[in-house]
Amino acid sequence: MNAPLLILDRVHVSFLPSAQALRIIALDSLSWTLHKGQHWAIIGPNGAGKSTLLRVIRGEQRPDQIPPQTQPLQSPEHTGQTDHTGYTGHAGSVTWLLDGTPETTPLAVRRRIACVTSGIQEHYVRQQWRLSGEDLLLTGWFDSPLLYETPTQPQRYAAQDLARALDVQHLLDMHLPAMSQGQLRKMLVARALIGSPDILVLDEMCEGLDPASRAGVLETTDRAAALGTTVLFATHRLEELPACITHGMLLTCGRIAVQGSVADVTQAMEQKHRESLCPRSPQAAPSSVLPPPFPDSSSASSDRTCRTGHTDRTGHIGRISRTTPAEPLIDIADATVFINRVPVLHNITWSILPGQNWAVCGPNGAGKSTLLRLLLGDTRQAWGGTVRWFGQETPEMHSLRRRIGYVSDRLQATYGHDAYHGTLLDLTGEELVWSGFSASVGLWEWQHITPEQKQAAAAWMHHMGLADHAAQRIRDMSYGRLRRFMLCRAVAPSPDLLVLDEPCSGLDPAARDHFLATLRGLVQSGMQVVYVSHYTSELIPEISHILRLESGHVTFCGPRGHDLPGGSDAGSSATAQGNAHLSVTDISTGTSSGTCSGAESEPAPLLTPGTPFRGLIQIAGIHDMDEATMLIRSGVHALGYPLRLPVNTPDCTEQAAADMARALSGNNGSTTAIPVCICYLNTADAIAAFCRQLHMSRVQLHGPVSPDELERLRHMAPHLFIIKSLVLHPDGGNLPELERTLAQAAPHVDAFITDTRNPATGADGATGMVHNWQASARLVRLSPRPVILAGGLTPDNVAQAIRTVRPAGVDAHTGVEGPDGRKAPRLVQRFVSQAKKAFTEIHASTL
Structure with a gap:
C-alpha cells in the first residue's frame, strides 16, 4: 500500500x-x-x-x-x-x-489542498466583487479570495495556458457579477487546479453545469488524477463520478457507514435510499395531502387570481389588483438586458398564460438566470422593451414579490450561511421560512409574522422533514438542508408563480424525489411554475411548455414535445397556444415555432437579422433555375451564389443569379428558398450595392472585410443578414487568428461560416478540402452567433461532421456534384437526409 x-x-x-x-x-x-494513489467518492444523505x-x-x-x-x-x-x-x-x-x-x-499545507465547494462560490456571489475571471484564476496561486500579491509573468502565462486547456479563456475578461453560476463554477475549477495541488477537494462539483460542461469538468478531474493529484469527490449524483475514482465512503449521521470499492458503497447508498433512512417520503404528494392553507384543485382556479398582497410595516395584509383568467401572469415584449454594458438577453418576447408551466433550458451562459431575475424585477430591460406583471407594467415591487416564490443558488448565497466565510444574517431555519411571507432577505423589526403564517411555515417544514431543525442556525446547516428550507420559504406563502432555478441543487436522492413529488402536487393544485434545470429527469410531467435560450436568444418557444426533434409533433407546425411571439425557426425538422400568439401562423422568415437558427442546409454554386428547383424539392433551405471570385469561375452570371432570386420570391416578398450572395468584396459601399443589384438580402463575405467596414455595413443596410467567413487552414493552424476575427466581427454580423483554404491555389472556398473539425468545434463554442460548417462536406461525412462540430447549419458545394460539375440529385438527397438525421440527434441530446 x-x-x-x-x-x-x-x-x-x-x-x-x-x-x-x-x-x-x-x-x-x-x-x-x-x-x-487513492481517489475517493464521498457520498451520503443531506446532513451526513x-x-x-x-x-x-x-x-x-x-x-x-x-x-x-x-x-x-x-x-x-x-x-x-x-x-x-x-x-x-x-x-x-x-x-x-x-x-x-x-x-x-x-x-x-492548505495551499497544497485545493477545493471547490458551494460555500466558496456563494462567497463570491454574495460579495459581488468586480473581479475579472483572470484575476480570480490568479488568486489560486496564493489561496486568497482576492489578489493581494502581484503574480509573476510565468504565473500569468500558466494561467492563460490553463484557461485555454479548460476552454474558459473567453471568461478571463468577464467580471464575476456578469457570469452565470455555471460559468463561475468552471472558473473556480480552473482556480483550484492552477497550483497543481496534492489533494483536490470537490464538493457537488457538477451542480449547475450543462451536460457539455459536466463532461469537461469530469475529464479535467481525471487528467488531474493522472498527473498525480489525489481527488476527493463528494456528490449526491452517483452517475457523475469521475472515471478516476477508486474508493468510496458512505457517511451517515457523522460516521462512516461503509467504505471500500465504489460498487459496494453505491449499492449500500441505494439500499439506504430504499429503506428510507431519512425521515422523508419519496411517494407522490397529491394536493389533498399538501400542508394547509394551500388550496385544493377545486378552489385553485377561482382563488388564485386574487391572492392577498404584501405585508406592510404594521403586519397588515394588503390587497393587490385582480387579474383576469385570460391575462398573462408575465408578459415580456422585445426585452434586451445588459450587464456591465454587455447584452446578455436579446429582444426576448414571451408570455406566461394561466395554466402554463414552463421549463427554461439552455447551456451555461445562455441567459437563463438573467431571464428569471427579469421575471422577478431584480433586473430591468433596456429602453424599448416592456415587462408586465399580472397586468401591471409598474407594480409595487414588494407586492409583486409576494406573488412569486423564488429559489436559486444566487438567492441562497445572499443569506450568507457558510460559517467559514462568515454570515450576513444569523437566522434560524424557521426564521428563514418566515421571511418568505414578506419576500425579504432576513427578518426586520417592522415585520410581523402572524400566527397563521407561522402555522403554515411549520406545516411545510414538517412536510419537508425539517421540523426538528427549525431552531438550527442556517450558518450551521449543510448546503442540502439549507436548500430544503429555501424551498419551504418559497412555497409557504402559496404564491401564484413559483420560479425555480436549479432547485434540486445539493439535494440527496430521497430529498430530490420528495421535492419533485411535492412540486407535482402544487402544480396539480393550481400553482404555476417556471423551472430551470440541466437535468431532463427533473422536468415533471406537468411541465407543459419549453423556452430554450442560446447566447441570450430564444431558439425555441412552444409546447413540450415540439422542442425536441422526433417528438410527438415533429414535422408539424410548432405553434403554441398563447405562449410568446417567437422569432426563431428550427430548420432541421422542417418545423417553425412561428408566432406563439394562439393561432396558426406562417413560419418566420429564415436568416433574418437578429434571429438565431439551427439545422440550416445550404448548397452553393447554383447553375440555373432547373438546378435550384431540384435543390428546393430535395429539402435544401438556402442557395448560395458565389460571384466576383478572385480565383474560381462563377457557376452562373450575375444577371442569372438576380433572375433566380426574383423568381424564387413570392408575391409578398417571401421566398421558397433563401438566395445568398457569396462574394469577396471588402467595402461596405460595394457590398450593399452588389446585394441591391442581385435583389438579395443575405450576403456571405469571404473577403478581408475589416471590423470598421462591417460596422458601416450594418448601419448602412440593417436589413442585410450578414454571414462572415472563417477560413481555416487544413490543419487548423490559423485558429488563434480566427478567434480574434470572430471576437472583432461578432458585434456586427448575424452568423459565421467556416471553410477550408487550399494552400496550393489560394482559394478560400469551394476547394473540396476538409479541415480539422476540432478547430471548427472550438469556433462554434466561442461564437455568440450561429456558425455554419463548410469545407469538403459530402453525403458520406456530413453526419459525423455535425456530431463533432455541432454547428447551426452546413454548407456543401463540390461535395454534391457529379462528374459533369452539376449538382447530382442522388447526392443532394443523401446529403440532406444525413444532415437532417444528425441535426435531430444533436438537438435531442441537448437540454
Whole structure:
C-alpha cells in the first residue's frame, strides 16, 4: 500500500445551535486514512457530515477541543435523543503527510489542498466583487479570495495556458457579477487546479453545469488524477463520478457507514435510499395531502387570481389588483438586458398564460438566470422593451414579490450561511421560512409574522422533514438542508408563480424525489411554475411548455414535445397556444415555432437579422433555375451564389443569379428558398450595392472585410443578414487568428461560416478540402452567433461532421456534384437526409 497522505484519528466535530439547545454532532469520532494513489467518492444523505469532513481535511475546521460530556450531544438525523456513544473526550487529531513528514498545522499545507465547494462560490456571489475571471484564476496561486500579491509573468502565462486547456479563456475578461453560476463554477475549477495541488477537494462539483460542461469538468478531474493529484469527490449524483475514482465512503449521521470499492458503497447508498433512512417520503404528494392553507384543485382556479398582497410595516395584509383568467401572469415584449454594458438577453418576447408551466433550458451562459431575475424585477430591460406583471407594467415591487416564490443558488448565497466565510444574517431555519411571507432577505423589526403564517411555515417544514431543525442556525446547516428550507420559504406563502432555478441543487436522492413529488402536487393544485434545470429527469410531467435560450436568444418557444426533434409533433407546425411571439425557426425538422400568439401562423422568415437558427442546409454554386428547383424539392433551405471570385469561375452570371432570386420570391416578398450572395468584396459601399443589384438580402463575405467596414455595413443596410467567413487552414493552424476575427466581427454580423483554404491555389472556398473539425468545434463554442460548417462536406461525412462540430447549419458545394460539375440529385438527397438525421440527434441530446 502507498504511503499515507492524511490520517484522521477519532475526529469529533459538533456545534451548538443556541444557548439552550443540545450540541449537534456533525462528525462522530471518525477515523480514516487517505493513501497516495487513492481517489475517493464521498457520498451520503443531506446532513451526513460530508461538507464538514472536507473542511476538516483542508484544515478549515478543527476537531472539538471540549472536555468529555460537558453537554449532551444530539445526532444530526435522530434529533431528540442524547448521544454519548463513542465520545470519551478525546479531541481527535488530523495529521497531514504530504511530503512524508507529519504536519499538524493546517497553515503549512492548505495551499497544497485545493477545493471547490458551494460555500466558496456563494462567497463570491454574495460579495459581488468586480473581479475579472483572470484575476480570480490568479488568486489560486496564493489561496486568497482576492489578489493581494502581484503574480509573476510565468504565473500569468500558466494561467492563460490553463484557461485555454479548460476552454474558459473567453471568461478571463468577464467580471464575476456578469457570469452565470455555471460559468463561475468552471472558473473556480480552473482556480483550484492552477497550483497543481496534492489533494483536490470537490464538493457537488457538477451542480449547475450543462451536460457539455459536466463532461469537461469530469475529464479535467481525471487528467488531474493522472498527473498525480489525489481527488476527493463528494456528490449526491452517483452517475457523475469521475472515471478516476477508486474508493468510496458512505457517511451517515457523522460516521462512516461503509467504505471500500465504489460498487459496494453505491449499492449500500441505494439500499439506504430504499429503506428510507431519512425521515422523508419519496411517494407522490397529491394536493389533498399538501400542508394547509394551500388550496385544493377545486378552489385553485377561482382563488388564485386574487391572492392577498404584501405585508406592510404594521403586519397588515394588503390587497393587490385582480387579474383576469385570460391575462398573462408575465408578459415580456422585445426585452434586451445588459450587464456591465454587455447584452446578455436579446429582444426576448414571451408570455406566461394561466395554466402554463414552463421549463427554461439552455447551456451555461445562455441567459437563463438573467431571464428569471427579469421575471422577478431584480433586473430591468433596456429602453424599448416592456415587462408586465399580472397586468401591471409598474407594480409595487414588494407586492409583486409576494406573488412569486423564488429559489436559486444566487438567492441562497445572499443569506450568507457558510460559517467559514462568515454570515450576513444569523437566522434560524424557521426564521428563514418566515421571511418568505414578506419576500425579504432576513427578518426586520417592522415585520410581523402572524400566527397563521407561522402555522403554515411549520406545516411545510414538517412536510419537508425539517421540523426538528427549525431552531438550527442556517450558518450551521449543510448546503442540502439549507436548500430544503429555501424551498419551504418559497412555497409557504402559496404564491401564484413559483420560479425555480436549479432547485434540486445539493439535494440527496430521497430529498430530490420528495421535492419533485411535492412540486407535482402544487402544480396539480393550481400553482404555476417556471423551472430551470440541466437535468431532463427533473422536468415533471406537468411541465407543459419549453423556452430554450442560446447566447441570450430564444431558439425555441412552444409546447413540450415540439422542442425536441422526433417528438410527438415533429414535422408539424410548432405553434403554441398563447405562449410568446417567437422569432426563431428550427430548420432541421422542417418545423417553425412561428408566432406563439394562439393561432396558426406562417413560419418566420429564415436568416433574418437578429434571429438565431439551427439545422440550416445550404448548397452553393447554383447553375440555373432547373438546378435550384431540384435543390428546393430535395429539402435544401438556402442557395448560395458565389460571384466576383478572385480565383474560381462563377457557376452562373450575375444577371442569372438576380433572375433566380426574383423568381424564387413570392408575391409578398417571401421566398421558397433563401438566395445568398457569396462574394469577396471588402467595402461596405460595394457590398450593399452588389446585394441591391442581385435583389438579395443575405450576403456571405469571404473577403478581408475589416471590423470598421462591417460596422458601416450594418448601419448602412440593417436589413442585410450578414454571414462572415472563417477560413481555416487544413490543419487548423490559423485558429488563434480566427478567434480574434470572430471576437472583432461578432458585434456586427448575424452568423459565421467556416471553410477550408487550399494552400496550393489560394482559394478560400469551394476547394473540396476538409479541415480539422476540432478547430471548427472550438469556433462554434466561442461564437455568440450561429456558425455554419463548410469545407469538403459530402453525403458520406456530413453526419459525423455535425456530431463533432455541432454547428447551426452546413454548407456543401463540390461535395454534391457529379462528374459533369452539376449538382447530382442522388447526392443532394443523401446529403440532406444525413444532415437532417444528425441535426435531430444533436438537438435531442441537448437540454
